[in-house]
Amino acid sequence: MKLKPLAVVLCLATLGMAGCSSKYVAPEEYSGFLKSYQLLKEEKSPSGEAVMRWIKPGVNASQFTSVFIEPSQLYPKPQPTEKVPQKTLNGITTYYDQSLKTQFAKALPLASGPGPRVLVVRPAITAVSAKTKGLQPYEVIPIALVAAGVSAATGIRDQDTSIATEAAFLDGGSNEVVAQVVRKGAGAELDNSSQVMSANDAKAVIDGWARDMVKSFEALKK
Template identity: 75%
Template sequence: MKLKLLGVSLCLGALALSGCASKYVPPEQYSGFLKDYSVLKEDKSPSDAPVMRWIKPGIDVSKFTSVYVEPSQLYPQPQPSEKIPQSTLDGITKYYDQTLKTQFSKVLPLAEGPGPGVLIVRPAITAVSASTKGLQPYEVIPIALIAAGVSTATGIRDQDTSIATEAAFLDGSDGRVVAEVVRKGAGTELENSAQVMSANDAKALLDGWARDMVKSFESLKRK
């Protein structure tokens, strides 16, 4: 019985990195941040990660000569906790803004706002919910901490950090959406259930998301 519980827990704890849990964000976990989820299709990012994505058919991205990265949001607005304090939430959005600007500035000049020829990037850190029978669920918070074991029953106390993002890309000349993406991933594993998550635990994941967005743009531009 203990081995069975451990297997189930490890599956759920691994989330995006494990084959025994869905690697795509399911519709019931969409946050409502994007305007239209019905157009999303399963796809792979440039780094071969599973994403739900839509790109406007026939879009000519060469018309975008600069990029404006809007301040990222936490959506829906979470309540900070002892495990995930407000300083961590603020640090995550601040770093997401920074890495998006750093990566996009490699291929386009940064604009100060919307306008003709401007690609608008509208990002959010969104909610992921998870629960395991017999374990405490962490629901509807931007950073969901999933127990990766059955605590004292098995001696497994490590916890994984799981983060999801939704982003819309708009034409700065008219505000129309030209692309959308939804994805999730695993941050740094915490040493134990008492460890407080910091923004540093999410940095590598956020960097990867930003790089993939820019590589997708470059791929479209080459077509």
């Protein structure tokens, strides 16, 4: 893993100060799941959320007559923690698959595999974290599971949860990448440091991602 630039370290050291954090995923947080990140630009999703996105110029979305959702991945493979156990990770990917299929089925028939005129959606969950609200975590490891260490004195405070995704969209006939997106979102708050994060805490964020992906596709068709 590459070392973060000094400016990033200084920013993290003052986490919580106005102007330091960003709703966009920063380059040092990219997981390596996508083949290239150079063309990503700061954009707004159809729902108005911050995303890093690239769409191939001139792509004809109308050429796709069905869609294949590849099983979502956890990338890189994380180590479960007491705060974010394996059951939660499995639940998040399972729900991501379900939500993508539900939303895309409103726009295109679901295909059983890639092929000509098939849009392939290749998604990954690249970060899941939980940290004490208003406090900086003891470690910042993007693209990994992060559970902030808290003392008994601060354990009663609410905990913020967050999740990030990267997704590639491919032409199922040529295997050419036609679009990419990187984004993150805030999950449900946990009551305290002893509460374990569950997949339910991320469902609203995941549903929003899936809806935005479909709306972006439909906008391209117009």
